[in-house]
Amino acid sequence: MYTYDAFDQRMVEERAAQFRAQVVRRLDGRLTEDAFKPLRLQNGLYMQLHAYMMRVAIPYGLLSSDQVRRLARIARDYDRGYVHFTTRQNVQLNWPRLEDVPAILDELAEVQMHAIQTSGNCIRNITSDPFAGAAADEIADPRPYAEILRQWSTFHPEFAFLPRKFKFAVTGAREDRAAIAVHDVGIRVVEGEGGAIGFAFYVGGGQGRTPILAPCIRPFVPERDLVSYAEAVLRTYNRLGRRDNKYKARIKILVKQTGAEAFARLVEEEHARIKDGPLALTDEDLEPFKRAFRPPPHAVMPAEDPPELVAARLAKDRAFAHWERHNVSPHRVPGYANVSLSLKSRDLPPGDVTSEQLDAVAELADRYAFGRVVVTHRQNLVLTDVARRDLPALHGALAKLGVATPNVGKLTDVVCCPGLDYCNLANARSINVAQDLLARFEDLSALHDLGDMHLNISGCINACGHHHVGHVGILGIDKQGTEHYQLMLGGSSGDEASLGRILGRALTGDEIGGAVERVVVAYLQLRESPQEPFLATYRRLGPAPFKEAVYDAVGA
Amino acid sequence: MSQHAAALLSPTAAPEEQWIVTANALADGSVRYLTSARTWTGDLQQAWFGPASAAEAMLVWSRAQEAVVCDPYILALDRVEERLVPRSQRERIRAEGPRPTLRRLGYDAGRAEPVRHAV
Numbered sequence: 001m002y003t004y005d006a007f008d009q010r011m012v013e014e015r016a017a018q019f020r021a022q023v024v025r026r027l028d029g030r031l032t033e034d035a036f037k038p039l040r041l042q043n044g045l046y047m048q049l050h051a052y053m054m055r056v057a058i059p060y061g062l063l064s065s066d067q068v069r070r071l072a073r074i075a076r077d078y079d080r081g082y083v084h085f086t087t088r089q090n091v092q093l094n095w096p097r098l099e100d101v102p103a104i105l106d107e108l109a110e111v112q113m114h115a116i117q118t119s120g121n122c123i124r125n126i127t128s129d130p131f132a133g134a135a136a137d138e139i140a141d142p143r144p145y146a147e148i149l150r151q152w153s154t155f156h157p158e159f160a161f162l163p164r165k166f167k168f169a170v171t172g173a174r175e176d177r178a179a180i181a182v183h184d185v186g187i188r189v190v191e192g193e194g195g196a197i198g199f200a201f202y203v204g205g206g207q208g209r210t211p212i213l214a215p216c217i218r219p220f221v222p223e224r225d226l227v228s229y230a231e232a233v234l235r236t237y238n239r240l241g242r243r244d245n246k247y248k249a250r251i252k253i254l255v256k257q258t259g260a261e262a263f264a265r266l267v268e269e270e271h272a273r274i275k276d277g278p279l280a281l282t283d284e285d286l287e288p289f290k291r292a293f294r295p296p297p298h299a300v301m302p303a304e305d306p307p308e309l310v311a312a313r314l315a316k317d318r319a320f321a322h323w324e325r326h327n328v329s330p331h332r333v334p335g336y337a338n339v340s341l342s343l344k345s346r347d348l349p350p351g352d353v354t355s356e357q358l359d360a361v362a363e364l365a366d367r368y369a370f371g372r373v374v375v376t377h378r379q380n381l382v383l384t385d386v387a388r389r390d391l392p393a394l395h396g397a398l399a400k401l402g403v404a405t406p407n408v409g410k411l412t413d414v415v416c417c418p419g420l421d422y423c424n425l426a427n428a429r430s431i432n433v434a435q436d437l438l439a440r441f442e443d444l445s446a447l448h449d450l451g452d453m454h455l456n457i458s459g460c461i462n463a464c465g466h467h468h469v470g471h472v473g474i475l476g477i478d479k480q481g482t483e484h485y486q487l488m489l490g491g492s493s494g495d496e497a498s499l500g501r502i503l504g505r506a507l508t509g510d511e512i513g514g515a516v517e518r519v520v521v522a523y524l525q526l527r528e529s530p531q532e533p534f535l536a537t538y539r540r541l542g543p544a545p546f547k548e549a550v551y552d553a554v555g556a
Numbered sequence: 557m558s559q560h561a562a563a564l565l566s567p568t569a570a571p572e573e574q575w576i577v578t579a580n581a582l583a584d585g586s587v588r589y590l591t592s593a594r595t596w597t598g599d600l601q602q603a604w605f606g607p608a609s610a611a612e613a614m615l616v617w618s619r620a621q622e623a624v625v626c627d628p629y630i631l632a633l634d635r636v637e638e639r640l641v642p643r644s645q646r647e648r649i650r651a652e653g654p655r656p657t658l659r660r661l662g663y664d665a666g667r668a669e670p671v672r673h674a675v
Binding site: 026027029032033047048049050051052095097098099420421422426427428429431478481482483 | 580582583584585586587622623626627643644645646649650653654
């Protein structure tokens with residue numbers, strides 16, 4: 001994993017010191033709130049309903065075990081003993097006190113973390129495939145490229161005040177697990193002639209009030225041009241993006257109104273001017289980044305399953321069997337696996353983890369996963385590089401921690417923003433809906449029979465819960481002072497991405513859980529076989545039978 | 557049923573519009589309500605209330621309290637049987653905190669304050 005050099009370290013330490021002085025000036029009255037607000041936002045510090053909220057960046061979702069322990073300590077010492085992982089692979093503290101924030105930034109800086117560019121109209125945290133570097137279907141590890149882009153975009157003077165915030169996602173795998181179609185820029189590693197590495201650039205996607213899937217504006221950008229092409233995209237957006245209306249300021253609006261082909265031509269014109277300048281990447285430039293992410297020292301394992309795994313299967317441990325089936329994914333190295341830790345249970349809101357759990361996960365990462373933990377955009381954690389012989393022991397430890405629920409990718413793997421329980425922007429609660437659904441579908445045998453079914457909940461149109469790309473999406477709205485929920489079906493953030501369509505009238509909080517149940521029942525009746533997933537059934541039949549199932553019961 | 561709904565359904569309830577001033581504390585962002593003594597409280601029922609015109613005047617005063625609170629604003633609510641009852645779900649949650657089930661999960665009980673500030 002990338003390790004800060006002296007320059008990086010000094011930068012985050014000085015940033016913490018700078019903010020400490022700003023907090024002092026705010027608390028003693030030398031800074032007004034109007035003057036202070038942009039300064040705190042530039043350090044990821046928001047004001048929410050009940051408290052400040054601090055968002056900390058986790059580049060491409062990757063944490064060392066020491067960083068995980070530090071987050072646990074910060075949550076314990078400065079917050080209320082838990083953190084919240086977000087759909088952009090960041091982590092949020094829900095209750096920091098203003099006077100403590102500089103100390104928190106110091107603590108973060110000590111483990112090479114920060115809150116820079118986690119707010120504001122700048123390039124935000126760059127996200128990636130949670131299995132990056134370990135996926136069986138990977139063309140190339142995307143993390144060296146994500147780290148190059150992170151360094152390029154951090155404190156980039158030209159892009160500190162963009163028309164609106166800007167989000168990158170990078171994937172190196174054949175299957176899109178990074179939701180690249182719904183990012184301002186989605187970058188996909190592709191192979192060119194002779195196996196040369198390049199990138200397909202998808203530009204102008206996003207969710208929010210105007211959901212759009214990003215078109216591919218260039219199918220192959222050579223490796224050397226990664227940064228210069230990104231710079232050309234940003235320059236074109238910065239020059240032409242609207243600044244008069246924040247709802248029309250994202251790059252997706254510009255690309256849509258300009259037309260993808262015309263926008264691509266503008267980018268090419270800009271790129272032609274800069275591509276042979278200092279942003280062109282040489283092999284020497286790339287080498288230290290690739291070296292930073294070289295694989296851990298895997299052992300040579302036999303091709304057949306290890307005896308520990310065979311014994312666990314022979315014991316007919318159903319809990320282990322379900323967990324292995326749903327939470328364990330293939331690894332590129334024989335004898336190894338990627339293990340997803342489910343942060344979706346009835347005990348905690350989706351994405352929340354206690355300090356005690358974080359400490360224990362760090363220990364398990366050290367013991368079983370080369371000291372690495374990855375945060376996913378579905379608000380779970382992943383331990384990559386786990387030897388398959390260790391799976392039974394790891395399962396036992398994770399079950400004790402409450403993070404072995406075998407529901408990854410299933411209906412109860414609910415993605416959910418903090419909603420109106422915490423968020424200043426929300427119109428409706430989302431956590432209560434998630435927990436209601438978790439309770440309704442906790443019968444795991446029925447759940448497993450459903451296959452993959454992604455449920456995403458957002459408490460407002462800003463779509464932090466990614467409801468537009470949930471197979472089942474729920475959007476909280478305020479209807480004459482009361483919470484209502486729009487139900488939408490058919491979204492997907494993976495390959496063949498699609499946006500969900502609203503099924504009918506908004507439902508009350510009392511109706512929404514039952515409505516999802518009726519969608520599930522209708523799917524079970526309508527699918528051609530148990531092998532046909534929900535999304536395929538929906539795409540084959542359209543919304544009509546599901547609409548009938550929901551609204552015949554509650555009224556249209 | 558929410559406190560608000562229960563109050564409004566009461567046969568003796570006669571909602572009366574009142575206005576208050578609310579903000580978030582500078583120190584920790586906690587919800588604050590202006591009192592008649594021109595201090596700040598976290599208890600909605602201790603808040604000063606009055607007509608909109610008086611609230612506007614209180615807001616002007618509150619805006620000068622930047623050393624204590626951030627972004628004050630005025631808010632209409634119902635006064636029902638001596639209780640101040642927010643009209644919106646947002647303000648109900650601001651007044652009551654994250655929903656009770658979260659507290660049952662141990663988020664607040666015994667951890668009302670970060671360890672660093674617990675005495």
